[in-house]
Amino acid sequence: MRKIIKNGTIVTAADTYQADLLIEDEKIAMIGHDFDEASAEVVDAAGRYIFPGAIDPHTHLEMPFGGTVSKDDFETGTIAAAHGGTTTVIDFCLTDKGKPLQNSIDQWHAKSQDKSVIDYSFHLMISEMNESVLDQLPSVIEDEGITSFKVFMAYKNVFQSDDGTLFKTLEQAKKLGALVMVHAENGDVIDHLVKKALDAGQTDPIYHALTRPPEVEGEATNRAAELTGLADSQLYVVHVTCEQAVSAIAAARKKGYNVIGETCPQYLVLDQSYLEKPDFEGAKYVWSPPLREKHHQEVLWNALKTGDLQTLGSDQCSFDFKGQKDLGRGDFTKIPNGGPIIEDRVSILFSEGVKKGRITLNEFVNITSTKIAKTFGLFPQKGTISVGADADLVIFDPDVERTISVETSHMAADYNPFEGMQVTGQTVSVLSRGEFVIKDQQFVGKIGSGRYLKRSKFGSQTSSQEKLYQK
Ligand code: URP
Ligand code: ZN
Numbered sequence: 001m002r003k004i005i006k007n008g009t010i011v012t013a014a015d016t017y018q019a020d021l022l023i024e025d026e027k028i029a030m031i032g033h034d035f036d037e038a039s040a041e042v043v044d045a046a047g048r049y050i051f052p053g054a055i056d057p058h059t060h061l062e063m064p065f066g067g068t069v070s071k072d073d074f075e076t077g078t079i080a081a082a083h084g085g086t087t088t089v090i091d092f093c094l095t096d097k098g099k100p101l102q103n104s105i106d107q108w109h110a111k112s113q114d115k116s117v118i119d120y121s122f123h124l125m126i127s128e129m130n131e132s133v134l135d136q137l138p139s140v141i142e143d144e145g146i147t148s149f150k151v152f153m154a155y156k157n158v159f160q161s162d163d164g165t166l167f168k169t170l171e172q173a174k175k176l177g178a179l180v181m182v183h184a185e186n187g188d189v190i191d192h193l194v195k196k197a198l199d200a201g202q203t204d205p206i207y208h209a210l211t212r213p214p215e216v217e218g219e220a221t222n223r224a225a226e227l228t229g230l231a232d233s234q235l236y237v238v239h240v241t242c243e244q245a246v247s248a249i250a251a252a253r254k255k256g257y258n259v260i261g262e263t264c265p266q267y268l269v270l271d272q273s274y275l276e277k278p279d280f281e282g283a284k285y286v287w288s289p290p291l292r293e294k295h296h297q298e299v300l301w302n303a304l305k306t307g308d309l310q311t312l313g314s315d316q317c318s319f320d321f322k323g324q325k326d327l328g329r330g331d332f333t334k335i336p337n338g339g340p341i342i343e344d345r346v347s348i349l350f351s352e353g354v355k356k357g358r359i360t361l362n363e364f365v366n367i368t369s370t371k372i373a374k375t376f377g378l379f380p381q382k383g384t385i386s387v388g389a390d391a392d393l394v395i396f397d398p399d400v401e402r403t404i405s406v407e408t409s410h411m412a413a414d415y416n417p418f419e420g421m422q423v424t425g426q427t428v429s430v431l432s433r434g435e436f437v438i439k440d441q442q443f444v445g446k447i448g449s450g451r452y453l454k455r456s457k458f459g460s461q462t463s464s465q466e467k468l469y470q471k
């Protein structure tokens with residue numbers, strides 16, 4: 001059925017203006033005024049913003065990790081994402097050394113296809129680079145439309161790759177038109193610091209942070225950036241947390257290296273002291289890289305403003321406090337790493353960023369949607385409000401004041417790391433390809449209605465005038 005959304009204020013990465021939207025056949029058919037309302041569903045959005053659906057470029061749904069499996073799957077995770085205004089997620093497909101990449105991709109399709117309520121895509125983890133992997137990459141890109149590869153520089157003996165693998169992946173990505181993503185922490189040094197801490201009987205959650213100091217993130221970020229420059233390739237640094245890493249990215253970008261940085265809401269508003277909460281509650285805030293001392297937050301905000309950091313991911317990887325985080329009582333290395341963030345990512349950036357004057361409304365849309373679509377080969381189908389784009393839309397009330405709580409959130413985990421935080425702004429309704437998923441804050445979507453998105457090659461859709469590494 002045709003839909004008309006009228007009287008709202010449309011916000012894109014470039015513009016803020018009043019107009020009505022006509023939606024037909026999953027797409028935005030027209031933007032204008034005075035559309036024929038006969039046989040259309042008319043939605044009044046007076047007093048509300050209309051954003052392009054947010055894109056979460058960094059999720060781990062139903063992922064085996066730390067001796068357990070992350071709690072939110074593609075059903076609960078994408079329902080929660082939609083409640084928060086996210087209409088596309090890009091999840092990390094893990095791979096096993098020596099096994100066909102397609103096996104892992106098939107596993108990820110099996111977990112998602114009958115569950116996701118919004119559109120989704122995958123990044124692929126690369127843990128080795130040899131003849132066999134080289135042979136498989138073209139079909140990963142051409143047939144699966146997976147155009148981003150993830151390399152872990154941390155999690156020694158679990159996911160960690162060596163520098164040779166990272167460098168060869170950068171070379172291949174350049175050749176094939178893919179983007180390399182890194183988890184940048186020096187896993188070897190962390191491994192040493194962790195052993196020393198455990199030998200000294202330091203087992204509480206806070207030692208998770210103290211054994212992964214900002215220097216190991218800064219060093220790894222700098223190393224990855226320099227290798228990117230050497231390979232003349234392209235790099236996306238996930239979950240940047242600290243001044244040291246921001247400086248490394250800024251320096252690389254100044255040299256003209258194609259390096260993009262992502263941060264996450266948890267690093268913008270929470271700090272290292274949360275890991276010291278009594279009764280093992282600090283475990284709720286254990287993820288990697290860890291929360292930092294408070295002074296790093298203003299560095300991250302400033303980098304989002306200047307464009308040295310360009311996107312916001314959630315790094316959603318949720319575990320229950322009871323039964324999962326618990327695994328690490330008496331040994332912080334056994335606390336599963338990750339948190340439930342997917343639902344509150346957009347709200348926190350709006351409230352703490354736009355409402356507090358740190359970024360503009362248009363920068364907010366760029367950081368949560370447009371820049372992500374361009375970076376990951378989804379633009380202009382996703383990431384903007386324009387004629388012909390998918391009708392993935394968020395109707396947002398900018399004035400509602402509310403308190404974040406596990407009681408009202410839709411994620412499956414048994415706690416919310418932002419519990420008690422006051423925010424301004426609320427997602428009211430969300431459309432995915434022209435159909436309501438959320439209507440007046442109620443889930444009205446269909447389980448499994450989300451579609452798998454094959455993505456374009458890196459940089460192939462943006463003009464040479466718009467270098468992706470520009471803001
Ligand atoms: O602690 C985290 N971030 N868990 C998810 C995996 C990763 O490193 O992104
Ligand atoms: Zn990571």
Ligand code: ZN
Nearest residue numbers: 214293295296
């Ligand atoms: Zn510091």
Ligand code: ZN
Nearest residue numbers: 058060315317
């Ligand atoms: Zn992650």
